[in-house]
Amino acid sequence: MAESWDVRLHLPSAQALYLHVPFCKRKCAYCDFASWGTPCDDPLMGGYERSLERLVSEARDLGLLDGCKTAYVGGGTPSYLGEGLVSLVSCVKGAAPQIRELTCEANPDSLSDALLSWLVTAGATRVSIGVQSLDDEELAQLGRIHTAAQACKRVAAAVASGLDVSCDLMCAIPLQTRESWEATLEQALSLGVGHVSVYPLVIEDGTALARRVGDSNPAWNDPDVQAERMEQARSIIEKHGLSRYEVASYALPGCQCRHNVAYWTGVPYLGLGTGAASMLSAEGYLRLLEACPHLEALPQGKSRVRLTVTSSPVELADARCLDDLAFDLEFLSEREAAAEDLMLGARLTAGLEPSLVNHARKLIGERLDATLDDLVADGYLDGALRPTKRGWLLGNELYGRLWDLAS
């Protein structure tokens, strides 16, 4: 991103657009995302998708997409929409033709050859496939509905389609061993993907998996196992020529996900759909207020607004315009925004940009340098303010100490 931090803070248009599709064929055992198991012929999906198109068009008319460079259709399972996803991609490209990276999330069971080819024609540039594991027994434990063979076939087809392809993989899962994790990584990388995201499984309260494990603290999910698997992944993935650029993300040169990088580098983004989050500048929020008079006025002294859509999928499908949506709002001062940017920037291999540190110093003063010195002394950051291995593994401590600078 070329703009200085002071400029980014005041950009009146979103630079990235996120659309959330909350439908899945079946809920996975570990999932606490905003997603619902939905029959494939449920008319709600079509109504929801058409409503998203209306909202995107309205955002364009407000000028909220004027500077938009990337778009990401996530879920849920966007590929489950089938032709509806193609229509959504066409709508986004029509509303913001300057977009250069447009990603769709997909699951192997709903990513057909026809859908891949339609997505390419409609203007998608990238597909991110939820593979998680290439071991059938592990997949069954996670409650995933695809098999390893199906995943390999669909990833290979996506690579052959010419789209940039990313794979999501998951470690510290039931039945996984060091050997099976290595086999999953090697096989996924052999398919020619340019991007891989790797996450340790989090056992979230309220999920089927949490009920299954109860209070047992399973050995397969132990924090030491998570750290070991993440380190194993780094070593194998880097041997294939992909470089880590974020705590969980690896890419071949030129294949970084620019949309996700936007989230970590302080530029405004707009999220539409149930559960979708936005981060707007004060100027961008004033544009949204023109269409949403029911929203709270911008409080004095606040320069960033975080919004989360709280409308259910049914309410969203019924929405005629942005003003029909319900949002949770959080207003941040310039200082809070700077602390947030420091925290997010510490996720990146490149570390804290000097222009961000200088911007934050103007707002936070000497306490910033004292905190950064402590984080270097305690081994979370190196002298160039890049996260160390300790910083990666104990990220919550690192991010928490940077966020403390907000107050």
Ligand code: SF4
């Ligand atoms: S496919 Fe993804 S979003 Fe859907 S239930 Fe599974 S983990 Fe959740």
